[in-house]
Amino acid sequence: MNEPSLVIRKFSDLANPTRFLALVARVWPWMAGMTICLFALGLYLAFATVGDYQQGDTVRIMYVHVPAAWLSMMGYSVMAVSALGTLVWRHPLADVSARAAAPIGACFTFVALVTGSLWGKPMWGTWWVWDARLTSVFVLFLMYLGLIALNRAMDDPTRAAKVGAVLILVGFINIPIIKFSVEWWNTLHQPASVIRLDGPTIDAEFLRPLLVMAAAFTLLFLTLHALAMRNEILRRRIAVLRRHAARAAGRPGGAA
Amino acid sequence: MIALLVRDLRLSVRAGGGALIGVLFFMTVVAVIPFGVGPDLNLLSRIGPAILWIGALLASLLGLDRLFQAEREDGSLDLLLMQETPLVLIVFVKCLAHWIATGLPLVLASPLLGLFMNMDEMAIGATTLTLLAGTPAITFIGAAGAAIAVALPRGGLLVSILVLPLAIPVLIFGVSAVHAAIEDPAPFLPPFLILVALNLFFAVVGPVAAAGALRLSSD
Amino acid sequence: MIALLVRDLRLSVRAGGGALIGVLFFMTVVAVIPFGVGPDLNLLSRIGPAILWIGALLASLLGLDRLFQAEREDGSLDLLLMQETPLVLIVFVKCLAHWIATGLPLVLASPLLGLFMNMDEMAIGATTLTLLAGTPAITFIGAAGAAIAVALPRGGLLVSILVLPLAIPVLIFGVSAVHAAIEDPAPFLPPFLILVALNLFFAVVGPVAAAGALRLSSD
Amino acid sequence: MRLVAEGLSAKRGEDLIFHDISFEVAAGEALVVKGANGAGKSTLLRVLAGLLPPEAGSVRIDAAAHTVERPCEACHYLGHRNAMKRELSVEENLRFWKACLGDLQGGQGLAVDAAAAMVGLGGITHLPFGYLSAGQQRRIAMAKLLVAWRPVWLLDEPTAALDAAAEEMFSGLVTRHLSAGGIAIAATHQPLGLGGAKELRMTGFAGLAEDAW
Amino acid sequence: MRLVAEGLSAKRGEDLIFHDISFEVAAGEALVVKGANGAGKSTLLRVLAGLLPPEAGSVRIDAAAHTVERPCEACHYLGHRNAMKRELSVEENLRFWKACLGDLQGGQGLAVDAAAAMVGLGGITHLPFGYLSAGQQRRIAMAKLLVAWRPVWLLDEPTAALDAAAEEMFSGLVTRHLSAGGIAIAATHQPLGLGGAKELRMTGFAGLAEDAW
């Protein structure tokens, strides 16, 4: 019993919530500013480039679709790492991180789904097909929502943390399925052309805005995640204070 | 009565039993279908309306059995029975809250799922409309069943026998109204009006039956 | 453990619900599909196995959420948690009882419903066999979901949401085994054996996960 | 105002639990129902609360400030179960019952906070009800009696899970209610600390109702 | 045989409910846990029963006839809820628990009928459990302690709904258990009529466990 609590204390010293809050307060304006700058640049590049000879204007959808799709997977990976943090190191901030990431990841997944559908209508002639890539992304969306629902349904955060962490890890098998679905099954969706072992095969003309937009989206995710974690910490602090005050008031010697 | 409505809505949001979860379940069911029947878009668009209706029926039924049981188990039902407010009204309000929390989100989500099932605009519109007209009926029938389940400690069998057969007409008229809307020769209105009539009928009969059963059940 | 099995079976008959509502729901789902797709017999027989499988999957979910919740509410769960008997075994026996009460009737009803769907003997036999091999897996996965939701007052739908994605492989291999049986070139055995393997896998993993979740949830 | 029961008898299943019980309780009076386990105390209270139809006899309320159709409408019933939702906070629970029950003419319910303070749990109203200990839950259930005015209180083992301090608090509540012109009828095994309360002894099992079979 | 608790502390949510509680109970001894509502009595019993992991400290059973892996395996726990199914008859319920719990080495459980008779409800074992009065239900829950032998009894407000006669019956049961070499730990507000029982006073709320947030 003593051994782990010592470890906890060490970890708490490294990144205890109060210190984390101070850190966030210091860096978030910079992160937000950089996000905005990158978005400005990315959007400029996106609309300055000429269209694809095959896809016409719709190639511009790529600049939001692909980063959003990447981030939907990254968001889940962040949650999975946090889940490991909850289960292995029992770090209190890990659960906060997982909880804060869920709605953000769900939103990015939603964006990927919507923009993908909007791209699919002109390209494939249909809003939706049930191929492996699209289905697995939809399942990812459902998993995000399920985790949010579970978090909302469990009021005791310490207990919800462990159950949620296990579920996150179980659901992680979906991420490789999403990533490699285009290779494992023949799908309508195109195969990876940027993130691949033998280097990107996409034209530099499209690669540049895509990468800038991807960087912008990633920064956006990080900023929002940090801010959402701050909110979550405050929420827990409030809960503790309230309960504490209430307990004290309920006791015979209490103030109220 | 507003207080009851607000409380029930709050409970459904609080415990996660309401909007989000019902819709999620609905989506999950629909997402599972292509795994079973295969990703054939034509086929999917043909069975789409039936799938959406079955999904909605199931999503409505899954939480319905606890409608009064939860109230009974914690003793709230006793207090509600003692009040001056007519019991029928209380039951009606509880049904309404249940429908708002679980039925309405289903209706709102159905166009999206219709897209996933590759249904055309006409079919999607018709499905949404029929769901809007039909899901309250399911809730009202279910309430009567739930009340009877509360009444007889061993009445579980009876409920299932009661509720599902009564819900089948709703399901059938709902699905066939959608089909009438898609295929030209058959007229949409007659089955749809029957659906609306069923809804109104059950909106009266359901709460009355439920109130009766609840009175009988108190012991 | 026999005692637990007998008690659970007795309860499922006594309190009703269990067995009959599952089968009834199963029949409803199957009965409504022809209204959805129209009376095209060829099409019906093509999608028949998938429909039977999906119906069975959904019907198994009804009632699963109360598997542990009822035990928790009356305090029995506390006592079961304290025993020397491994919790995993207790969960396993409860799953078994639940399957006998709700899963087995589904399997028994499926040949009849197969006839309604105009499936030929081969397909009916294959479907029944795969259901027999596959439905226990669904119950075992469901137990894990039910254990997670045990502390949630209205966790019912949540269970289904947690369970459905995990049940997808079972569904896929079940349906593809049936299809393999109908269409000559593809062999029936490989997908069927995978199904059996999945069943054994979940028979171990499900109770272990459920036991873990139950231990966590006790407070 | 008087609560009058005349020739009450009640059945559970086939058994007559009690037979021909009559009593009268006037405003400001308390009646304590005593008897062994299974004697029919809870059954009597449920009959008074209109939750169980009596086999014979009747209950009525005379000369109330506000004539009610059924006597149970003028009653608060505090049964074994607390009628509170574990998921909602104490405040939400009490606020709901205040709005749902409403005040009967002739009295005025306390505000939610005041009622919680009266039962000694003033600061604790934002906790979910499920978080409270057994005794705290019972106290909140008592606060429910205070938020809406009902002249008659029907109390079934009100002090079962309470500690000594809370029992005292409870007898204070009842005394206050009686002095406001209320009526209290309590079934209990423990002394309630109500001086001068009438007493009704239940003897239990009055025999088979009818040898019908 | 001795039950030893060392330096126990337990949390509920974020709050430390009690801190560093140690005690020892030897065979034939009883320990009565007292304290105000919300003091943490039920929490302590749940920790002893292994239903709530302690924040620190440990519970063990020394020199038992049959060494158990976890101390809770040697315990009966009688909580607020009776662990009986309303739909099954009393006999079915008790028979189930007898078979499910089994006897621990060193003692012998009573037969179902004998146990029901011991709690004074010999004749009604065929009734569904849901038909019994509150006190009768509680008595049947006590009969559950008798049908399977466990050296340690953990009792949470065992006499809450009982009448005077039943309380006497209950103290008889406990005395009999103690003289058979058992241990009883009871949380209660009422006197239990156990002469010479040790007493443990809970004071409640030991402060925040850690000011993590």
Added chain:
Amino acid sequence: MSHAFYVAVSYAATFATVAGLVLWVWLDHRARRRELEQLEAAGVRRRSARPAAKSGGQP
């Protein structure tokens, strides 16, 4: 429909979702701050922010 339409709708949808997310984070933060201030006003303070670190009770 023209391709520009799909592009426009994609960007609009993306913007709307991101804006909603930002709004949610911001509103959530404001609400939490306000709650903390209310608690502060009621004299409930964190232990580390209090001079005498004594368990329980209010200052």
